Amino acid sequence: xxxxxxxxxxxxxxxxxxxxxxQGDDDxxxxxxxxxxxxxxxDQCSISIAAEGGIPSLVNYGALGTLAYNSDNCACxxxxxxxxxxxxxxxxxxxxxxxxxxxxALYSLAVNEENRCMILDAGAVPLLLAMVTGGSPExxxxxxxxxxxxxxxxxxxxxxxxxxxxxxxxxxxGDEHExxxxxxxxxxxxxxxxxxxxxxxxxxxxxxxxxxxxGAVESLVALLQGDIPDGxxxxxxxxxxxxxxxxxxxxxxxxxxxxxxxxxxxxxxLAPPAPVAMRxxxxxxxxxxxxxxxxxxxxxxxGAPSSLLAMLSSGxxxxxxxATRDQQRPPPGGRGAAALGALQDGRGxxxxxxxxxxxxxxxxxxxxxxxxxxxxxxxxxx
Numbered sequence: 001x002x003x004x005x006x007x008x009x010x011x012x013x014x015x016x017x018x019x020x021x022x023q024g025d026d027d028x029x030x031x032x033x034x035x036x037x038x039x040x041x042x043d044q045c046s047i048s049i050a051a052e053g054g055i056p057s058l059v060n061y062g063a064l065g066t067l068a069y070n071s072d073n074c075a076c077x078x079x080x081x082x083x084x085x086x087x088x089x090x091x092x093x094x095x096x097x098x099x100x101x102x103x104x105a106l107y108s109l110a111v112n113e114e115n116r117c118m119i120l121d122a123g124a125v126p127l128l129l130a131m132v133t134g135g136s137p138e139x140x141x142x143x144x145x146x147x148x149x150x151x152x153x154x155x156x157x158x159x160x161x162x163x164x165x166x167x168x169x170x171x172x173x174g175d176e177h178e179x180x181x182x183x184x185x186x187x188x189x190x191x192x193x194x195x196x197x198x199x200x201x202x203x204x205x206x207x208x209x210x211x212x213x214x215g216a217v218e219s220l221v222a223l224l225q226g227d228i229p230d231g232x233x234x235x236x237x238x239x240x241x242x243x244x245x246x247x248x249x250x251x252x253x254x255x256x257x258x259x260x261x262x263x264x265x266x267x268x269x270l271a272p273p274a275p276v277a278m279r280x281x282x283x284x285x286x287x288x289x290x291x292x293x294x295x296x297x298x299x300x301x302x303g304a305p306s307s308l309l310a311m312l313s314s315g316x317x318x319x320x321x322x323a324t325r326d327q328q329r330p331p332p333g334g335r336g337a338a339a340l341g342a343l344q345d346g347r348g349x350x351x352x353x354x355x356x357x358x359x360x361x362x363x364x365x366x367x368x369x370x371x372x373x374x375x376x377x378x379x380x381x382x
Contacts, residue, residue, distance in 0.1 A: 007045060010036050011054035033058065040067040050076045059085040059105075067105075074111055083109070083122050090127040096136045103131060103142035110149035120156050125163050132168045141181040144169060148188030157192050161207050166192065166214045173219035175226055179235040182223055186238035189216055193245040208249035217246060217255035221262035224269065233278040236269065240281035247288030253295055263295070264302055 014032040036054060039045040049058075050073045058067060059082045067073055082105070089095065089102035106124060110116045124146070131143035147165060150156040160166075172185045193208050211217075220239040228236070246252045256262065268274075269282045289295050300309060 007036070007039065007048045007054075008052050010039075011049065011052040011057065014054065014057045037067075043072075047072055055080045055082060056085075059089075074109055074115065077105075077109060078115060078118065083118055083124075087122050087124055087127060090124070090131065096139055099131060099135065100139045100142045103128060103139065103146045107142070107146040107149045110146065110152070113153060116150055116153045116156055119150060120153075120159060125150070125156075125159050125165070129163050129165045129168060132165065132172065137178070137181065140172060141178075141184050144172060144181065144184040144188050148184060148191050151188060151191035151194075154194075157194065157207060160192060161210050166210045166216070170211075170214045170216050170219050173216075173223055175222065179226075179229055179232065183235035183238045186220060186223065186235065186242045189220070190238065190242040190245055193242065193249075195245075208246060209251065211246060212249065212251045212255055215255075217243065217252055218259045221256060221259040221265075225262055225265040231273075233275060237278055237281045240278075240285045244281075244285040244288045247285065253289055253292040256289060257294060257298065263299055267299070267302065267304055 010032045014029055014036065036049055036058060040049055046067055049055075049067060055067065055073075055077055059077075059080070067077070086102040086105055086109075089098045092098055106119055106128075110119060128143040128147050131139045132147070135143060147160055147169070151160055166189075169185050169188055173182050189211060193211055220243050223239040224236050226236075243252075243256075266282050266286065270279050274282075296309060
């Protein structure tokens, strides 16, 4: 395909059709854009499309999303002035598919600090919020994903929280929404609650409080109690990761206790058939709440195993503790080994209570590539 010159021909067709107003040209444009989108899922083809100058036409057509998946193209896409064009698509009325595609592209472009600052400064947050509150389910999911990507930067977190997006996102955690959307919202809330560092303790409290006062804890706990479609625990694991970040903040434990039945669901997720990664996420979250004696007392009243309570009271950082049903050997020495020993139940089985850190990359599920993690804030404001 690369050697045949097909990509250059498709880019030329798309570019020429963009400049005319004819039904036949519209059909040709649709076909060319669709073909380029499919080709852009291949990294080599994606780079070739950018090199042939296809970015501006794809942006105008609202078909940039897959091209932006390739990180090598991001700088080229931004240099071509794509961000303002993508925001124009977000503003368009009656173009739900174009809005969704633009939000996906913005998510993909938010791969580094500089791009996130540019997207923020261009005014993307209120447009994405409008999609969250009034878009189609697909557009809402894409907008939540884009806001979550922007929230990896502290200045973006401040702007998103100030925009009133938190209550709107929490609303999307309701069980009337699909798990794919609820997962994206949980990940966005996880990023919004991140600790920016010791330089701004008041800001940390304010951001976390915005989530807690909006009912995020109760809604995340409700997500843990829902059904498990097709054995997919991803949404529940995302909820655990968000709760882990909220755990140290005032009011979070009280909110968790107000949904006490959720504690029983959490304990059930600590055992098979829940997969190891799910059990790890729940255990790590519970360690975050373990300093609250009321929560420990309620769990004891519910019949929590003494081995679980011992693990929680140890305060061990579960991300450092690795164990599976088939591999019970802990790292030599240290509190992690002692805690793993306490976690062994009477049948000689250990639950894995550690593993991938919250926010680390996942593999193999979504239709969109995801970038995780939290990076330092922008040096400039919105």
